[in-house]
Amino acid sequence: MLSYFITRIAQAIVVVFAMSVIVFVGVFAIGNPIDVMIDPGATQAIREKLIAQYGLDQPLVVQYWTFLRNVFAGDLGTSMVYNIPVVDLVFSRFPATLELVAVSVLIAVGVGIPAGLWAGYRPDSIGAKLVMALSVLGFSVPTFWIGMLLIMGFAVELGWLPSGGRGDEATFLGVSSSLFTPDGWSHVIMPAINLSLFKMGLMIRLTRAGMVEAMGTDYVKFARAQGLPDRQIVFRHILRNISIPIVTVLGLELGSTLAFAVVTESVFNWPGVGKLIIDSILQLDRPVMVSYLIMVVILFVLINLVVDLVYARLDPRVRLKGGA
Amino acid sequence: MTKLSLKSAVAALALMAVAPAVMAADLVVGLRAGPDSIDPHWSTLGSQAEALRHVFDTLVDVDEKLQLKPGLAVSWAAVDDTTWEFKMREGVTFHDGTPFTAEDVKFSIERIPEVTGPMPMTLYTKYVDSVEVVDDYTLRVKTKGMAPSLPNDFTRLFVVPSETGMEAGNEEFNSGEKAIGTGPYTFVSWQPKGDLVLKRNDDYWGGETAWENVTRREIPEDTSRVAALRSGEVDLINYVPASDYLAMKNDGEIDTFVSDSVYILNIAPSVKDEEPQPIKVNGEEVDGNPLQDLRVRKALDLAINRDVLVNVVLEGLGTPANQLMPEGFFGYSPELGKREYDIEQAKELLAEAGYPEGFEIDFTCTNNRVPGDAVVCEALAQMWSRLGLKVNAQALNGTVFFPAAAREEYTMTMSAWGTLTGEAAYTYGALTHTKDAEKGFGNFNRSGYSNPEFDKVFGEGSQTLDPEGRKKLYEQASFIAMEDRALIPTVILQTVWAANADTIDMTPRVDQETRTYAITPVK
Numbered sequence: 001m002l003s004y005f006i007t008r009i010a011q012a013i014v015v016v017f018a019m020s021v022i023v024f025v026g027v028f029a030i031g032n033p034i035d036v037m038i039d040p041g042a043t044q045a046i047r048e049k050l051i052a053q054y055g056l057d058q059p060l061v062v063q064y065w066t067f068l069r070n071v072f073a074g075d076l077g078t079s080m081v082y083n084i085p086v087v088d089l090v091f092s093r094f095p096a097t098l099e100l101v102a103v104s105v106l107i108a109v110g111v112g113i114p115a116g117l118w119a120g121y122r123p124d125s126i127g128a129k130l131v132m133a134l135s136v137l138g139f140s141v142p143t144f145w146i147g148m149l150l151i152m153g154f155a156v157e158l159g160w161l162p163s164g165g166r167g168d169e170a171t172f173l174g175v176s177s178s179l180f181t182p183d184g185w186s187h188v189i190m191p192a193i194n195l196s197l198f199k200m201g202l203m204i205r206l207t208r209a210g211m212v213e214a215m216g217t218d219y220v221k222f223a224r225a226q227g228l229p230d231r232q233i234v235f236r237h238i239l240r241n242i243s244i245p246i247v248t249v250l251g252l253e254l255g256s257t258l259a260f261a262v263v264t265e266s267v268f269n270w271p272g273v274g275k276l277i278i279d280s281i282l283q284l285d286r287p288v289m290v291s292y293l294i295m296v297v298i299l300f301v302l303i304n305l306v307v308d309l310v311y312a313r314l315d316p317r318v319r320l321k322g323g324a
Numbered sequence: 325m326t327k328l329s330l331k332s333a334v335a336a337l338a339l340m341a342v343a344p345a346v347m348a349a350d351l352v353v354g355l356r357a358g359p360d361s362i363d364p365h366w367s368t369l370g371s372q373a374e375a376l377r378h379v380f381d382t383l384v385d386v387d388e389k390l391q392l393k394p395g396l397a398v399s400w401a402a403v404d405d406t407t408w409e410f411k412m413r414e415g416v417t418f419h420d421g422t423p424f425t426a427e428d429v430k431f432s433i434e435r436i437p438e439v440t441g442p443m444p445m446t447l448y449t450k451y452v453d454s455v456e457v458v459d460d461y462t463l464r465v466k467t468k469g470m471a472p473s474l475p476n477d478f479t480r481l482f483v484v485p486s487e488t489g490m491e492a493g494n495e496e497f498n499s500g501e502k503a504i505g506t507g508p509y510t511f512v513s514w515q516p517k518g519d520l521v522l523k524r525n526d527d528y529w530g531g532e533t534a535w536e537n538v539t540r541r542e543i544p545e546d547t548s549r550v551a552a553l554r555s556g557e558v559d560l561i562n563y564v565p566a567s568d569y570l571a572m573k574n575d576g577e578i579d580t581f582v583s584d585s586v587y588i589l590n591i592a593p594s595v596k597d598e599e600p601q602p603i604k605v606n607g608e609e610v611d612g613n614p615l616q617d618l619r620v621r622k623a624l625d626l627a628i629n630r631d632v633l634v635n636v637v638l639e640g641l642g643t644p645a646n647q648l649m650p651e652g653f654f655g656y657s658p659e660l661g662k663r664e665y666d667i668e669q670a671k672e673l674l675a676e677a678g679y680p681e682g683f684e685i686d687f688t689c690t691n692n693r694v695p696g697d698a699v700v701c702e703a704l705a706q707m708w709s710r711l712g713l714k715v716n717a718q719a720l721n722g723t724v725f726f727p728a729a730a731r732e733e734y735t736m737t738m739s740a741w742g743t744l745t746g747e748a749a750y751t752y753g754a755l756t757h758t759k760d761a762e763k764g765f766g767n768f769n770r771s772g773y774s775n776p777e778f779d780k781v782f783g784e785g786s787q788t789l790d791p792e793g794r795k796k797l798y799e800q801a802s803f804i805a806m807e808d809r810a811l812i813p814t815v816i817l818q819t820v821w822a823a824n825a826d827t828i829d830m831t832p833r834v835d836q837e838t839r840t841y842a843i844t845p846v847k
Contacts, residue, residue, distance in 0.1 A: 031727020037442045039368040043764035083494040155555040163555040
């Protein structure tokens with residue numbers, strides 16, 4: 001188990017390095033951020049002074065080396081646009097994204113898995129077919145468009161929910177979150193549904209496929225022959241057996257949702273990190289882009305690690321292999 | 325799932341306490357962009373200045389048409405060739421109660437080079453040599469050489485109290501600790517890309533403003549901003565997209581406010597000896613650069629139907645442009661007539677220049693900097709194809725476009741330029757003057773245009789303190805550059821604001837600023 005972890009962490013470090021090089025070279029290829037930011041009234045002298053001040057006149061290798069040295073000194077850089085340390089900037093926006101993602105994953109799991117079980121349990125019923133049709137819609141219709149429809153329907157036409165923003169925050173047990181206020185919930189519900197649709201579709205399909213397959217297996221037939229109630233068969237035996245692919249996909253989806261909730265955040269003007277990174281790319285805010293992407297890589301690695309642990313818990317065979 | 329989302333919506337509604345109705349004395353504005361910092365000396369960005377004006381005052385102010393008017397200085401005059409004297413407004417206090425004096429202005433000027441960021445404010449103090457406080461209400465600024473445009477530069481000189489201290493940076497301002505100005509509003513809170521919350525300053529020297537609490541909410545996504553207005557979340561939005569404008573204009577529930585902006589979409593043809601991207605005839609690269617021939621540039625100009633650009637392409641949200649600044653700006657040449665559309669004459673000129681069959685040319689522009697840039701770009705390519713040219717139009721994100729344009733990699737480009745100071749030196753000095761790092765001119769001249777006659781007239785203008793004389797020289801310089809087709813202006817863009825019907829009164833500004841203290845409720 002220990003050697004397994006060490007390998008994983010070594011892999012992770014290589015990935016993070018590779019990522020930082022790719023991002024650095026990519027951003028360097030686009031060109032000088034000063035040319036995107038600088039005011040039209042600035043003279044050549046001011047421009048050159050700035051380029052030197054930010055070290056942008058140095059060769060790529062030197063710039064990368066400076067960056068690495070700073071990282072090892074614990075400095076991930078300072079945003080050129082805001083002049084705030086990147087770590088502070090990202091973490092000031094992180095709770096908002098986390099809230100949104102948590103609620104949307106809850107919706108996706110809470111609705112998707114039962115619906116998928118139902119669709120697999122009675123695959124020929126009208127309800128099951130309806131569920132399947134909706135799941136296709138969930139991941140084939142663009143998020144942006146559904147988001148606009150939700151806003152048009154519930155915010156503009158009906159006026160029930162706010163069209164964007166995060167709402168009031170409250171502090172509970174030392175944690176400040178908008179999920180502790182009714183106003184916060186009214187703000188989060190629409191973007192969370194919007195963000196959950198894709199994952200929900202995925203959950204439904206995965207669960208249904210697993211369910212249909214399991215229903216035909218011998219152990220289910222034996223269980224039935226023994227006279228076990230269906231409820232017990234489905235929730236005790238089948239669900240446990242089909243949960244590995246679900247957990248894997250859920251883990252990966254959690255990572256990508258956290259990192260790239262950007263479309264939903266833009267449409268609903270949600271003050272999360274997704275919006276921050278898009279703005280940073282548009283302004284070529286180099287320190288934010290590089291550091292953020294590195295943080296995302298670390299996040300993915302961590303999530304995968306957790307997923308593996310959950311595997312081991314769910315399936316003893318994984319544990320045995322890992323220990324060997 | 326629709327059912328489910330409906331149910332959850334209803335559940336959320338049940339959870340939600342009825343939101344308190346917005347009080348009449350509060351204003352919530354939805355804006356495309358907000359500040360990057362609360363430090364007024366950090367960045368020259370327009371959205372930065374617009375937001376911080378609410379908290380801080382500038383030494384000199386500008387009206388809706390960008391004409392100078394008193395700000396914290398009540399008057400100014402040149403005492404000799406290199407000295408400007410400013411008289412301060414008396415009886416003004418900062419939000420913390422300290423009185424405002426000339427010392428604060430001196431401090432603010434000297435603070436700028438210490439704290440400014442990648443969009444440097446030093447360009448507004450580049451002429452300043454030294455600052456001298458004569459008495460509490462008189463300030464003298466010695467300039468490096470003659471600096472007739474110093475009062476224009478000082479329209480962006482935000483004044484902070486001298487107690488601020490040189491070491492205070494963005495952090496102290498963002499937290500509100502140092503966010504102390506003399507402006508119409510006091511700072512309450514701000515988050516990067518989030519809300520800027522303001523409270524009325526009841527002791528404001530410019531008189532009381534209408535709104536007790538103002539929230540400036542940043543909503544960059546166009547459709548979301550429109551939705552926020554339609555759902556009543558905000559009272560006013562800026563930058564209404566052209567696609568929504570017509571519907572809003574015909575909607576009785578919404579008022580729209582339209583104004584010319586300072587932004588003009590200009591075409592920049594490279595006139596260097598060798599064009600960066602080859603121009604081809606029948607697939608063969610041509611000798612020399614056809615764009616060096618004035619007849620070719622005139623042909624390009626004559627083939628542009630500006631009325632179509634305005635009425636069809638921009639849905640009416642524009643005005644044909646005949647020079648790089650809107651009418652009425654200091655240095656606008658009244659001699660230049662309306663640009664004509666004449667495809668036949670254009671073809672003749674092109675044939676005369678030796679290209680009867682036209683040529684193939686790359687044309688690059690931005691697609692996200694100003695509303696309409698990409699559609700105008702595509703429309704221009706079509707108009708030129710009627711002239712017989714094969715135009716490879718490419719609309720790029722500004723993030724890609726500007727660094728490459730700075731490396732002068734494009735043969736012909738189109739981008740927006742705004743004369744933010746309201747006078748010609750800013751625009752013609754940067755765009756059409758021969759590149760001259762020493763004098764600080766031509767820093768955005770990427771087409772290689774150079775005309776000694778223009779440089780001479782413009783140079784004289786920049787060394788003339790008498791406003792009338794300078795104006796004449798700048799007008800002449802504008803005329804020369806435009807007759808030369810150094811750049812080809814196409815359309816002046818317009819800006820649209822929208823609010824719920826019969827709620828507010830506002831005078832739209834050409835600099836596109838949304839000054840909430842100048843907005844009043846409809847009685």
